[in-house]
Amino acid sequence: MVLDNPDAVMTHLRFNPVRMLIGGELVDGTHHAAVIDPALASQCAVAPMATPEQLEQAVGAAKAAFPLWSATPIAERRRRLHLFAKVLESNVAELAAILTLEQGRPLALTRVEIERAAMLLRALLTIDIGDDVLRDDDSGRVILQHRPLGVVGAIAPWNVPIGLAVPKITHALYTGNTIVLKPSPYTPLATLKLAELAKDVFPRGVFNVINGDNDVGALMTTHADVAKITLTGSIATGKRVVASSASTLKRLTLELGGNDAAIVRKDVNLDQVVPALFGAAFVNSGQVCMAIKRMFVHSAIHDELVERMAAIARDTAMGGGFIPNVKLGPVQNQVQFDSILSVLKETKADPRARFAVGGNALNKPGYFIEPTIVTGLSQGMRLVDEETFGPVLPVMQYENDEDAVAQANAGKYGLCASVWSANVTEAQNVAAGLVAGTVWINRHVGVDPLVPFGGTKESGLGRQFGKEGLLSFTETRALYSPPGA
Template sequence: MEPYDALLASITPKSGETRTITDPATGTAIGEAPIHTLEDLEQAINAAQAAQPAWDGLGHEARSAVLLKAADAIERSAAELAHLLSREQGKPLNGLNARFEVGGCVAWLRAAATTPLEAQTLVDDGETYAELHYKPIGVVGAIGPWNWPMMITIWQIAPALRMGNAVVVKPSEYTPLSVLALVKVLNEEIPEGLLTVVSGDRTVGARLAEHPAVGKIMFTGSTATGKAIIKSSADTVKRLTLELGGNDAGIVLPDADPKAIAQDLFWGAFLNTGQTCSALKRLYVHTDIYDAVCEELTKVAVAAPMGNGLDENNVLGPLQNKAQYDIVANLVEAARASGARILLGGNPDAGQPGYFYPTTLVADIENDNPLVAEEQFGPALPIIRYSTVDDAVEKANALDVGLGASVWSSNRDAAREVAARIQAGTVWINKHGAVDPRIPFGGAKQSGYGLEFGIEGLKALGTPQVINL
């Protein structure tokens, strides 16, 4: 018996076409996911349209109360959700992984429910009085990824519901069970019809993006798919929030302490086994401390156990799917062939079940190498040597993406000066990838547009309305 058996049974289709979902750590079957159709999508959108006006009419306070109860429901089912997530996505239960993700769902849902959003007085000069309000959009489409399937779904649906919208969710085909289970739990408290999952293929996602009854699309995924959504949404002038691909740079200044920063550098890069949009994916280190940083990072990496996520000792897991495994393996092999130095890893065990790629650190690599220039989205970190800060900043800014970045230094003022020169939506200092439900998050350049989290995230799920007296 698995801890999630009852929950899984509740989302297993009793009829209709299904698809077997397998564990990326073992290749064994987990369960059956429905293959929803365009007709199912139409039914979900119709139900959302019917339920949304009454939900809007409740007002912020009553909607927030419902969402807080929904957060409590997630907490009640946390063990089952975490185990199912670990099996389907591959991430370990322990560390910043499955249990952490379920806890993040609770935290972000509560934050969306309790963040105040008052009407803003724009002008009050005795002659003119103007207020800015935010009204619901109507029906929101939420299209999510496979790397953080539960938490990113909450990032999308929590503010949408708080602002009075209904939501239709399209999960990744790789991780539908996690999202179906999460929404099943949420719907214990949320009124019927407001929140529906349509677990279909890309044709379903494409139709959701272009559907005339959907007023906004929230999407987290690749830049290529984001561009397709922009095109398909044009005819209906949909509002969009797009969190797209990234290739985050970290710059280690010469005054940094290699030993002190090694642990945070490692987890900035290898959180969720590197399968995080805002993970540290290319590390620029000043030549004066280059060898020391490589040495300290290697020590940390060797001590981080990788294996089946249900083993409480592991903190790193497999890549979620074969396609992503092949991308990482090919990029590392190209780096090796170019003459780069493999400090650790790069030697997967072909006889091991599952999509495990070993923790890999690559040194003495050129900035134009594909492992640096392309988003690897896995457990392989290239470490690039630089001589001047100007050179490091230029290299960090050279790509057409800019989701996040980081600067590492013992001098906060010096780090802030460098951070201000980096073209990215968020620049962290002496940490990387630390998102917070109170702090807006979004990308620059081709990493997308629109903000999530905090007050700005709520506003993005509403239509601004000025009342002018």
């Protein structure tokens, strides 16, 4: 089975349609929705859509499976999750091809997404989440226990579907919870296929995957039997989840939008940093929460840096993800495509804006927007203040570090930031003033599974990864025992 072109993948899906996983059984939906190939802006497949009754079945199955799974020794939970990682690794060709069809990212990069998901999974399993002894003396013994919560409702986004769903699955199941996962209805195919491939890895009901629109997600966030919601999405969606989950005081892990800033000091080596900056800004056509969304460049090097980045943009191949040597794919969906074009139209109307490169949709089928770099902007402009989430980068000048930090910290976002400098000590001093959950020096983008990741301000609640992220899927209980117990 060679899945190296859209027609082959569509034929494969037609003869092997995806289904949902509920209580250990693969089930169809009572109705189906079209899935759009963003490289052609046309239907490539259909996916089953869950009814409210099927959501109830999935939550009920997860609830019924919880007592046995939560009591399963951690070594056995770890073993089964390693088997899950092997499913990813053994089926990377099929999963990556399906993912490229529905998401648009070049095939070589969706393969990396699948492989990296397995790597992140295995790394998380090396973290010790056992009980902690806080005291053991003449006054008695105190043990801090980390007990699973129950059913976790997980909502994954369309930009990195497998790469962001697998850590949610791992966090939930490793800590003894059961899960109901809902992928984005824009990109459900690879996730539903993964559920099919992993159907027998876990006991029935431990791992459930349904597809549905926002109404199904809303029902999940209000469901009395769902103990925790883990979401990667927009700030607006996160706020709706907070409001709807308030009646049951659900535990929340929300990784939301990031209008991430990069500060580039005048002492950098442009030969070294320009390719890295371009890659960190335009990765996945800018559709990554932690990508560079705003760049602040010292005035002494601003013009040269912009022209060098524009030159890379002009030489970057953009097209369908199955075309060899393509580096950037389309924007994933019509709604996001229209939103980005709206921002570009508004920016073009501002006399201060200068487009160093790009600024238009490509004259071809699909949701393609040229890699775009804009200068001359400032705070108060939509392209600067909001997360565009596409292949568009505003570059602003600054004169001193204090000014750069103040501009970078402006606004409601606080996910990630970076400082670029030949002097690491001075870069660390600049980094100390940045308000963000993650700050890099001389790099940008990428998580370490052993290090907690999440946002400040309106960029999220809680953390994923690291021991802190895993334990946020548990309830802490202090157990007091008498001396000598």
